[in-house]
Amino acid sequence: MKFLHLGDLHLGKRVYGYSMLDDQRFALEQVVRMAIENQVDAVVLAGDIYDKTVPSGEAVSLFDWLFTQLCEQNITVLAVSGNHDSGERLDFGRTLLSQQGMHLVGTLEETVPSVTLTDKQACRVQFHLLPWLRPMEWREKWKLKESTQQCVLQEALKRAAWEQDARHVLIAHTFVTVGGVLPEQSDSEILPVGGIDAVDAALFDAYDYVALGHIHRPQRLGRDSVRYCGSLLKYSFSEARYPKSVPLVTIGQTGEAEITLLPLMPKRDLRELRGKLQDVLSDLVQQAGNPNDYLRVILTDDEELYDPQAALRAVYPNLMRLDFDNIRTQTANAEGLQREEDARQLTPVQLFEQFFLEQNGKPMTAWQKQQILRIGREMEASDEADSFDN
Known part of the structure; x- marks a missing residue:
């Protein structure tokens, strides 16, 4: 069979x-x-x-x-x-x-x-x-x-x-x-x-x-x-x-x-290309695969590029996604990780204060801080009670 x-x-x-x-x-x-x-x-x-x-x-x-x-x-x-x-x-x-x-x-x-x-x-x-x-x-x-x-x-x-x-x-x-x-x-x-x-x-x-x-x-x-x-x-x-x-x-x-x-051979493969814009557009890279494939391109150029997407689509009409991996993106990623690490050092109340400031453009009033502290204490007390009961 x-x-x-x-x-x-x-x-x-x-x-x-x-x-x-x-x-x-x-x-x-x-x-x-x-x-x-x-x-x-x-x-x-x-x-x-x-x-x-x-x-x-x-x-x-x-x-x-x-x-x-x-x-x-x-x-x-x-x-x-x-x-x-x-x-x-x-x-x-x-x-x-x-x-x-x-x-x-x-x-x-x-x-x-x-x-x-x-x-x-x-x-x-x-x-x-x-x-x-x-x-x-x-x-x-x-x-x-x-x-x-x-x-x-x-x-x-x-x-x-x-x-x-x-x-x-x-x-x-x-x-x-x-x-x-x-x-x-x-x-x-x-x-x-x-x-x-x-x-x-x-x-x-x-x-x-x-x-x-x-x-x-x-x-x-x-x-x-x-x-x-x-x-x-x-x-x-x-x-x-x-x-x-x-x-x-x-x-x-x-x-x-x-x-x-x-x-199974696809009509248009789904591929990734990585490198500087000039290299990705070179004849050598184009001839290495079908230019009509579905592509994700990751550009590593550190200098500013003028409309790289248009330049890529002129050669690769089925460009699906364009990403960057350079000094600026690596720095931004590192800063994001540092912000995450800094956030772990803050208490829930401090995190809420920071969130309030970012959302409203001004700090919390003394009364608002007191209310958040009260709610925080009530939540901690509730957690302790649950832990004791278990």
């Missing part, structure tokens, strides 16, 4: 005001060719199909084009919703689409739905489709003790149908750790707060392959067969040095997953 593992398409996404639809179409055309050339049985999509819960018409049309191309080749599509998707909207036409080989699960009912496929070698693989879950909602429905993602997913997987004579693949959109170790993340993701969204990879030990979405940097988690495929494109400059790929997964009768990473 062979299938491609995709996730985090974020169709319709804009990066620094630039629409990615044209670049996404270019990448998905490669995915369709990969699927045909490798004669895959299925393509799995592990959530965040769209970038917004109410996607644009162009984004919906692009997704329609993708699954139409795959279904015309008799390639099954298995997809779940992510935290950026509207599960209810994705469920539209779910029954009708499944009859055409397009299995799209936007919301969970009482059990995790599954689809079993059989290849030409009579290898049976049961795909379990687990959409994005909101812990608070499912804690109430299932009367759980905790409202953590770990607790909710553990309960959901207990409710999944399980064919004993089949191989098993889980498709899920969630934040997975390995023994408490976080995955490598990017700036383009919504990061979990307080660990409430974290799920340990050990929860998936029974599965032959776990196709994950949510983290944009491709990586394995503990074992090769528990994997984030990464986002379709680079959506932040923290990903500039990391190429994109699509895992081609082959599962045999024994259940071992063989994984081949197929490189």
